[in-house]
Amino acid sequence: MTFQKRLSVVLFAGWLGMWSPMDRPAHAEGLVPSDITIDDDALFVIGNTLFTLYHELGHALVDLLDLPVIGREEDAVDGFAAVTMIPETPDEVRDALIVAVADGWRVQGDLADDGGERAYWGEHALDEQRHYAIVCLMVGSDQDGFYDYALDAGLPEERIETCSEDFQLMRDSWERLLAPYEQPPHKAETVLGAPITVIFDEPMEQQVRLFDLIRRDGLLEAGVDRFAKRFVLPAPVTIRFAPCNDANAYWSPWEREITICYELIDEYDAILTEGMIR
Numbered sequence: 502m503t504f505q506k507r508l509s510v511v512l513f514a515g516w517l518g519m520w521s522p523m524d525r526p527a528h529a530e531g532l533v534p535s536d537i538t539i540d541d542d543a544l545f546v547i548g549n550t551l552f553t554l555y556h557e558l559g560h561a562l563v564d565l566l567d568l569p570v571i572g573r574e575e576d577a578v579d580g581f582a583a584v585t586m587i588p589e590t591p592d593e594v595r596d597a598l599i600v601a602v603a604d605g606w607r608v609q610g611d612l613a614d615d616g617g618e619r620a621y622w623g624e625h626a627l628d629e630q631r632h633y634a635i636v637c638l639m640v641g642s643d644q645d646g647f648y649d650y651a652l653d654a655g656l657p658e659e660r661i662e663t664c665s666e667d668f669q670l671m672r673d674s675w676e677r678l679l680a681p682y683e684q685p686p687h688k689a690e691t692v693l694g695a696p697i698t699v700i701f702d703e704p705m706e707q708q709v710r711l712f713d714l715i716r717r718d719g720l721l722e723a724g725v726d727r728f729a730k731r732f733v734l735p736a737p738v739t740i741r742f743a744p745c746n747d748a749n750a751y752w753s754p755w756e757r758e759i760t761i762c763y764e765l766i767d768e769y770d771a772i773l774t775e776g777m778i779r
């Protein structure tokens with residue numbers, strides 16, 4: 502076992518509860534509800550699925566609101582998903598969900614090292630870079646609360662010191678871009694814009710277990726509901742969870758539809774299993 506791989510196992514300890522956000526007492530308001538409990542076996546898959554969902558909703562916002570993007574759109578919407586999921590104040594459930602996301606990218610990077618393709622020319626940053634970018638935003642949001650986690654993840658101290666600037670720039674940029682489309686707080690219980698519809702297509706037989714797992718706590722639907730009540734969308738959006746013979750998720754501009762393939766969620770589950778057995 503290489504040091505890098507051992508580190509992944511250590512990081513997995515995070516969402517198993519062996520890493521605890523001790524200095525971050527729980528309470529916060531945000532797009533990800535905190536007034537729910539998630540079973541340990543669902544945390545990793547739900548966290549990564551939620552990140553994918555907000556990443557694709559980021560693409561939808563860029564498209565529907567005709568937002569300017571400077572730099573790679575993939576980096577920008579990763580940033581949107583991260584600042585959406587990182588709680589403003591410490592929160593046990595939401596801290597664990599973003600830790601699951603960061604750990605997920607780390608392991609995907611390790612798997613790429615084991616023979617996967619490294620697409621330097623790709624639209625996306627490399628998995629390891631996506632991992633470090635999220636860890637940097639986490640520690641940038643809370644230097645004390647995520648310091649040890651960031652250090653364990655391999656982020657050098659001198660980089661940790663600059664991460665609060667990364668976090669503030671990412672959060673403030675999205676807030677300024679989205680401010681004209683925010684619902685007024687006193688209307689926060691109503692959807693003022695076009696609605697978002699969530700559809701769960703029938704899963705394949707081998708996907709039924711994960712299908713039940715991602716639905717049993719209602720977190721994905723609750724996260725979408727909060728999103729729909731936060732921003733006034735100019736057109737209806739559909740989010741479709743579906744079998745599609747591909748471990749993928751994407752925004753289709755013409756249909757104004759986000760597709761999240763059950764195969765991708767299955768891959769998160771497989772990553773979890775792979776990580777556990779190393």
Ligand SMILES: [Zn+2]
Pocket residue numbers: 556560575578
């Ligand atoms: Zn994307």
